Amino acid sequence: MRECRIEVVPGGPALVRGADVVADPDGAAHPVTRPVVAVCLCGLSQRQPWCDATHKVAEGS
Amino acid sequence: MLLPSPRGTLGAALVSALRGDGPVPATGAHDDEDDLQLSLWVLYELHYRGFDDVPGTWEWDPELLRLRAALEAGFEAAIRERCAGLVTEAEEQAGEQDDVVTALRLIAEADVPALSSYLHRTATAEQYREFLMARSVYHLKESDPHSWAVPRLTGAPKAALAELQYDELGGGRPDRVHQQLFADALTEAGLDPAYGSYVDLTPAPVLAVNNAMSLFGLHRRLVGACVGHLAAFEMTSSLPCRRYAQGAERLELGPAVVRYFDEHVEADAVHEHLAARDICARLVDQQPALRADVLLGAAACVLLEADAARATLDAWEQGLSALRAPEQERVA
Ligand code: FES
Ligand SMILES: [Fe+2]
Ligand SMILES: [Fe+2]
Numbered sequence: 001m002r003e004c005r006i007e008v009v010p011g012g013p014a015l016v017r018g019a020d021v022v023a024d025p026d027g028a029a030h031p032v033t034r035p036v037v038a039v040c041l042c043g044l045s046q047r048q049p050w051c052d053a054t055h056k057v058a059e060g061s
Numbered sequence: 062m063l064l065p066s067p068r069g070t071l072g073a074a075l076v077s078a079l080r081g082d083g084p085v086p087a088t089g090a091h092d093d094e095d096d097l098q099l100s101l102w103v104l105y106e107l108h109y110r111g112f113d114d115v116p117g118t119w120e121w122d123p124e125l126l127r128l129r130a131a132l133e134a135g136f137e138a139a140i141r142e143r144c145a146g147l148v149t150e151a152e153e154q155a156g157e158q159d160d161v162v163t164a165l166r167l168i169a170e171a172d173v174p175a176l177s178s179y180l181h182r183t184a185t186a187e188q189y190r191e192f193l194m195a196r197s198v199y200h201l202k203e204s205d206p207h208s209w210a211v212p213r214l215t216g217a218p219k220a221a222l223a224e225l226q227y228d229e230l231g232g233g234r235p236d237r238v239h240q241q242l243f244a245d246a247l248t249e250a251g252l253d254p255a256y257g258s259y260v261d262l263t264p265a266p267v268l269a270v271n272n273a274m275s276l277f278g279l280h281r282r283l284v285g286a287c288v289g290h291l292a293a294f295e296m297t298s299s300l301p302c303r304r305y306a307q308g309a310e311r312l313e314l315g316p317a318v319v320r321y322f323d324e325h326v327e328a329d330a331v332h333e334h335l336a337a338r339d340i341c342a343r344l345v346d347q348q349p350a351l352r353a354d355v356l357l358g359a360a361a362c363v364l365l366e367a368d369a370a371r372a373t374l375d376a377w378e379q380g381l382s383a384l385r386a387p388e389q390e391r392v393a
Contacts, residue, residue, distance in 0.1 A: 052327060
């Protein structure tokens with residue numbers, strides 16, 4: 001069985017390795033197409049479920 | 062790609078030598094920054110894809126390597142001098158928090174001139190195309206200079222660099238290699254996607270950005286700077302790429318241009334953490350002495366890019382082209 005590893009970046013996204021699909025907050029499934037994906041934890045990303053670095057703007061303001 | 066046009070006496074002698082028409086220049090004496098950066102760029106390119114008019118054996122020619130070393134000594138010293146202030150400032154601000162990620166973040170957040178806001182809201186389509194042309198020198202070999210670090214790393218940072226590069230190089234799909242995405246963007250913007258086609262038009266500060274990556278990548282002793290450069294590059298990419306993408310949409314440059322930058326909004330939101338935490342911080346754990354070079358590489362990325370951005374914005378604000386005039390127009 002494949003192992004899924006999740007590493008939370010303080011103040012940032014969760015780095016996820018080994019997942020096939022990630023659901024966004026509305027429940028829609030997004031296939032994983034890269035070796036590591038960053039899943040938004042701040043809720044501000046405009047491309048859920050992926051982090052688009054908006055958390056940096058939020059933290060900086 | 063054929064050899065580019067030389068920009069001074071050193072470049073002229075070098076290009077002649079590579080064509081088999083004369084000796085390799087004995088010293089690194091050069092006319093100006095253009096002559097220096099173009100000559101260095103030619104010497105470095107021999108280690109990437111080379112020139113169709115230069116035999117492959119020149120790559121390891123001892124006299125060329127001696128010339129390159131002479132040029133690199135001055136270039137590296139200039140980079141160190143340019144970066145010392147920013148590195149010290151970041152180290153002081155990071156203070157008690159001894160982790161390299163904090164210091165990298167402070168360097169990446171330095172307040173420096175950037176092109177992204179201008180391209181987002183103000184640039185004309187012609188200026189945007191100039192930006193793509195100048196950037197093509199790097200993006201058509203995007204991430205290649207950092208691949209030189211792979212054999213110099215072991216363990217955790219090596220595994221993380223491989224993860225990052227696998228994504229840069231398309232994750233096994235040739236059509237998704239970032240270099241190819243950029244070539245597609247050039248084509249769609251009505252530009253030439255051939256590797257190296259805009260080198261002659263590329264100003265010295267942009268060549269310096271490229272040469273710094275090659276300097277850090279080709280020297281094992283500078284592996285810290287190589288990965289530090291990568292980290293700063295990735296950490297300063299995601300948000301600007303969103304503005305580049307929106308600028309391309311505003312100017313209706315086509316879906317492939319938007320797609321290239323759009324891909325980097327998402328990809329680099331991952332890569333920045335891989336580079337800072339999993340590559341740089343793990344490398345410094347293994348070899349604490351490399352910390353200073355990691356920060357040097359990061360500062361070089363930020364400051365050389367800022368120098369190129371400032372020159373570009375200055376030209377645009379005066380209503381001029383940010384590119385060099387083609388050779389015919391210069392002599393005329
Ligand atoms: S965690 Fe990065 S945008 Fe939400
Ligand atoms: Fe990329
Ligand atoms: Fe990247």
